[in-house]
Amino acid sequence: MADRFQPINWITVSGGAVVLLLTCLSFGTLGAVAWRAEAVSNLGPQEWSAVRFTLWQAFLSSLFSVVLAIPVARAFARRQFWGRQALITLLGAPFILPVIVAVLGLIAVFGRTGLVSQFIGLFGFEPVQIYGLHGVVLAHVFFNLPLATRLILQGWLDVPGERFRLAQSLNFGTGDMFRHLEWPMLRRVVPGAFMVIFLICTTSFAVALALGGGPKSTTIELAIYQAFKFDFDLSKAALLALLQFAICGALALISLWISVPGGQGAGLDRVTPRQDGSVWLDGLWIGLAAAFLLVPLAMITARGVGGLTELPGSIWGAALRSVLVATASALLTVALVLPLALLAQSLKAGGRLVEAVGYVSIAASPLVMGTGLFILTFAWIDPVSLALPVTMLVNAAMSLPFALRAVMPGLAQVEADYGRLASSLRMSGWARLRWLVLPRMRRPLAFGAALAGALSMGDLGVIALFANPENQTLPLALYQLMGAYRMEGAFGAALLLLTLSLAMFWLIDRGGRRDVDA
Amino acid sequence: MLTLEEVLVRQGAFEIAADFSVKSGARVALIGPSGAGKSTVLSVIAGFIAPVRGRLTMSGADVTGAAPGARPLSILFQDSNLFPHLTVFQNVALGIRPNLKLSAEEQARTMAALENVGLAGFEDRKPAALSGGQQSRAALARVLLRDTPLLLLDEPFSALGPALKVEMLDLVQSIAAENGTTLLMVTHDPEDALRICESAILVADGRAHAPVPTAGLLDNPPDSLRDYLGK
Known part of the structure; x- marks a missing residue:
């Protein structure tokens, strides 16, 4: 309301610069890759099979995640028990878990020599295999079942408790309750949750790299990696990246039409007291979900402690x-998200468009981004010295959508609560930023930075293209230990990476919470 | 001092017209049924809502298109008059220096304003460490420091108990009298209006009427006000 009176010059300039940078990162790099392509190669049967596999595994992953999340969320919604809040917090953890660590944990449980294989071996069964389509789907469900559970649990708790009370006073059975209260809610929430997970799984790289591969289980992102790494076919990589943009764009349009749930996790500590349903069945669902999440992590911890002594010296570097x-x-993400959010906030009509630019990187391929940056700069700068800065920049761009998601509502709240007071006191420009926006935005900004830090810490993407002992990161070192079947060392490195990621998240996020006035 | 010439405000389907002037140094209450647009009129004067038509002048200058901070006025809202992350001193000093770069003289004036409202010694506290009455005093210290010719109150004391509210109204009155400030105050309580405002503007039926003596308006209310007052 009062924004119109704000001088927006510095916001326009800095926000505009970020918009330009992000556009260049998402599309400019793609252009650079296409421009350097020597021959125009068509998409052959292999590439189309990658497209089919990508969509099929994303469909299966989101289907299993959402369908399994429904009973788990219902159990959480209607049961109060010791440790409930801790478990719900844990449901948020996979988001900041390094993918390669989770994959190793899943191998320890579901792999050829894993717990499950050993157990069924007692009865004379063949060990199970984790590589291939079902392994990829398993890992995606591991990451997204918790997300789906949180989104659907939010939907459950958004149903006013009075309605369940009324239903109980009318002596509704479980079936009636489902038909009249829960089914309408699920019809509203589930399609959105399904779409979010579908989108996330479409651009999956590290899971497919570690558990997929081979002509039958290659995702588009993995095909891009192979096009760069083994064929150095730039035009094929660019075409695949365009295809990925098209698919994600179509998915985003469908999502807009479906309306995606928010799921910021506010008020997940409430329970709607109910007497229907079986306590044992609910307990079983929660127990299974918790075991599915915790056992792989426990395996990392248990075997990792022993593996710490097996770590090669290069791991510390x-x-x-x-x-x-x-x-x-993390710092760069904050430096990008703040001007972008301020610009989106200050514009009336174009604000949504500016915000959309921040979300584009979800559809972009980090591998194309990284390669494009190399192509644009290698004439002037030695590529080896650029590996880490490029990784940092690409990671920041990939974290931006999540940071933006955390920052935008907070910024709107600050304007709603204190915008008029600040305007009436002639606080504008730097004074407004320094004395109003920054102090009040500390929490969401720190949360965004913490997410970015943890995601970057566990990232196995661009760096995989430029593997080089001098600029290796920890996730890459871990992947190479796994590839060399040095499993004890791999578990040690995984424990180290897990600890560093969680510590990174915790430290930054806590920094934003300390001494914050209500 | 303050003139609204044929002003028309539109908020969606809601419209309100205002055409009145307030003399310099006057203390005027805005009375009317809830939802009639009392706060809207105040928001227009403060510059948060632009009128679709008409002209607004203050001390002879046209301020119709001026930004809120560029108008010669102070405003206290119903809540959020202090920034919770800043100290009492910083909250008050913002009234004269939006960037908080104060000269020694300005620092002394800020301390003097705090002393004036009885908050000496509280300057380093955050608002959360103050009582409701002390928070109101801190906001009034800023009004005092700004020393603008016009003061707008949008029921800032409605959350206080009756005794404390009267205390604050008296403090407002003494500040206004001391500086010759023109006061415009939204209220839903006729007692508040009678206590410190000699005239009142009736806001009802899509119109902000010209100010008339408060006592006369309340003793002999038009229909639109009578229902609200319950007389």
């Missing part, structure tokens, strides 16, 4: 590089 890249990436 890699760990240090990862910490530096993650810290820089």
Whole structure:
């Protein structure tokens, strides 16, 4: 309301610069890759099979995640028990978990020599295989079942408790309750949750790299990696990246039409007291979900402690590089998200468009981004010295959508609560930023930075293209230990990476919470 | 001092017209049924809502298109008059220096304003460490420091108990009298209006009427006000 009176010059300039940078990162790099392509190669049967596999695995992953999340969310919604809040917090953890660590944990449980294989071996069954389509889907469900559970649980708790009370007073059975209260809610929430997970799984790289591969289980992102790494076919990579943009764009349009749930996690500590349903069945669902999440992590911890002594000396250098890249990436994310959010906030009509630019990187391929940056700069700068800065920049761009999601509502709240007071006191420009926006935005900004730091710490993307002992990061070192079947060392490195990621998130996020006035 | 010439405000389907002037140094209440647009009129004067038509002048200068901070007035809202992350001193000093770069003289004036409202010794506290009455005093210290010719109150004391509210109204009155400030105050309580405002503007039926003596208006209310007052 009062924004119109704000001088917006510095916001326009800095926000505009970020919009330009992001556009260049998402589309400019794609252009650079296409421009350097020597021959125009068509998409052959292999590439189309990658497209089919990408969509199929994303469909299966989101289907299993959402369908399994429904009973788990219902159990959380209607049961109060010791440790409930801790478990719900844990449901948020996979988001900041390094993908390669989770994959190793899943291998320890579901792999050829894993717990499940050993157990069924007692009864004379063949060990199970984790590589291929079902492994990729398993890992995606591991990451997204918790997300789906949180989104659907939010939907459950958004149903006013009075309605369940009324239903109980009318002596509704479980079936009636479902038909009249829960089914309408699920019809509203589930399609959105499904779409979010579908989108996330479409651009998956590290999971497919570690558990997929081979002509039958290659995702588009993995095909881009192979086009760069083995064929150095730039035009094929650019075409695949365009295809990925098209698919994600179509998915985003469908999502807009479906309306995606918010799921910021406000008020998940409430319980709607109910007497229907079986306590044992609910307990079973919660127990299974918790075991599915916790056992792989417990395996990392248990075997990792022993593996710490098996770590090659080079691992510490890699760990240090990862910490530096993650810290820089977290800072850069804040430096990008703040001007972008301020610009989106200050514009009336174009605000949504500016915000959309911040979300574009979800559809972009980080591999194309990284390669494009190399192509644009290698004439002037030695590519080896650029590996870490490029990783940092690409990581920041990939974290931006999540940071933006955390920052935008907070910014709107500050304007709603204190915008008029600040305007009446002639606080504008730097004074407004310094004395109003920054102090009040500390929490969401720190949360965004913490997410970016943790994501960057665990990232196995661009860096995989430019593997080089001098600029190796910890996730890459871990992947190479796994590839060399040095499993004890791999578990040790995984424990180290897990600890660093969680510590990074916790430290930055806590920094934003300390001494914050209500 | 303050003139609204044929002003028309539109908020969606809601419209309100205002055409009145207030003399310099006058203390005027805005009375009327809830939802009639009392706060809207105040928001227009403060510059948060632009009128679709008409002209607004203050001390003879046209301020119709001026930004809120560029108008010669102070405003206290119903809530959020202090920034919770700043100290009492910083909150008050913002009234004269939006960037908080104060000269020694300005620092002394800020301290003097705090002393004037009885908050000496509280300057380093955050608002959360103050009582409701003390928070109101801190906001009034800023009004005092700004020393603008016009003061707008949008029911800033409605959350206080009756005794404390009267205390604050008296403090407002003494500040206004001391500086010759023109006061415009939204209220839903006729007692508040009678206590410190000699005239009142009736806001009802899509119109902000010209100010008339408060006592006369309340003793002999038009229909639109009578229902609200319950007389």
